[in-house]
Amino acid sequence: MVHDVVLDRVFSALSDATRRAIITRLGEGPATIGELAEPAGMTLTGMKKHVQVLEDAGLVVTEKVGRSRQCRIGAERLDDAMAWISFYQRLWERRLDGLDAYFTLQKGREK
Amino acid sequence: MVHDVVLDRVFSALSDATRRAIITRLGEGPATIGELAEPAGMTLTGMKKHVQVLEDAGLVVTEKVGRSRQCRIGAERLDDAMAWISFYQRLWERRLDGLDAYFTLQKGREK
DNA sequence: AGATCACTGAACCTAAAAGTTCAATGCTGC
DNA sequence: GCAGCATTGAACTTTTAGGTTCAGTGATCT
Numbered sequence: 001m002v003h004d005v006v007l008d009r010v011f012s013a014l015s016d017a018t019r020r021a022i023i024t025r026l027g028e029g030p031a032t033i034g035e036l037a038e039p040a041g042m043t044l045t046g047m048k049k050h051v052q053v054l055e056d057a058g059l060v061v062t063e064k065v066g067r068s069r070q071c072r073i074g075a076e077r078l079d080d081a082m083a084w085i086s087f088y089q090r091l092w093e094r095r096l097d098g099l100d101a102y103f104t105l106q107k108g109r110e111k
Numbered sequence: 112m113v114h115d116v117v118l119d120r121v122f123s124a125l126s127d128a129t130r131r132a133i134i135t136r137l138g139e140g141p142a143t144i145g146e147l148a149e150p151a152g153m154t155l156t157g158m159k160k161h162v163q164v165l166e167d168a169g170l171v172v173t174e175k176v177g178r179s180r181q182c183r184i185g186a187e188r189l190d191d192a193m194a195w196i197s198f199y200q201r202l203w204e205r206r207l208d209g210l211d212a213y214f215t216l217q218k219g220r221e222k
Numbered sequence: 223a224g225a226t227c228a229c230t231g232a233a234c235c236t237a238a239a240a241g242t243t244c245a246a247t248g249c250t251g252c
Numbered sequence: 253g254c255a256g257c258a259t260t261g262a263a264c265t266t267t268t269a270g271g272t273t274c275a276g277t278g279a280t281c282t
Contacts, residue, residue, distance in 0.1 A: 008126055014122040053269090066280075
């Protein structure tokens, strides 16, 4: 399984609505820091920090182009997050099925 | 799509390795606060807080039983996180395919 | 060259997170 | 009823997050 630090960063990056909005926006195509900052009603500096967080998590890739910085999505880390969740999801489904059976059994006994 | 606050809480809850370990542990069956705190080398109070965060996120369900508190997994929120990720994952795959085509085109032009 | 535009770095502020200690509270077992 | 155990709540400390302002830096356009 993926290293803890990687998952820390990915989930932490996704835990902020502003950053999820950035990802949504980049899903429609690349954008500069300024283009991301404007609709969010945030300073360039503030937006830069969010993009940095996403980049550190491997969710976004950036590149300096002239005096702007192009930001694009970079999806390989998403697979990690997805893998973690779906692994436990399957495991939990089984466990919850087990619990259902257990409670059904208990109810039967109570009578 | 699910409300922002819900996703904030779920992703934020998952962004801590201690809490992911709790979920892993609970995947093997219910446990008390004490049983969770001991292997983590943490105080009961500290562990209680983590469990509270998971419970607020809807990832864990707890119930007072005698003088202990039983903690179990509660998976419906996982689906929300999963749904968000997989939606964008698919979207990104398409977009990245597009980018690959773009770069291939550029390389051709550079020659 | 000089003006301007987009971003960046440093410093700062405020609020929230992660953890602690210490003092209740409320069951359980004798 | 009393001792003891598991959890809880309040208060506190230290880091980290999210955001700002203000002063550079480097590219672009006359």
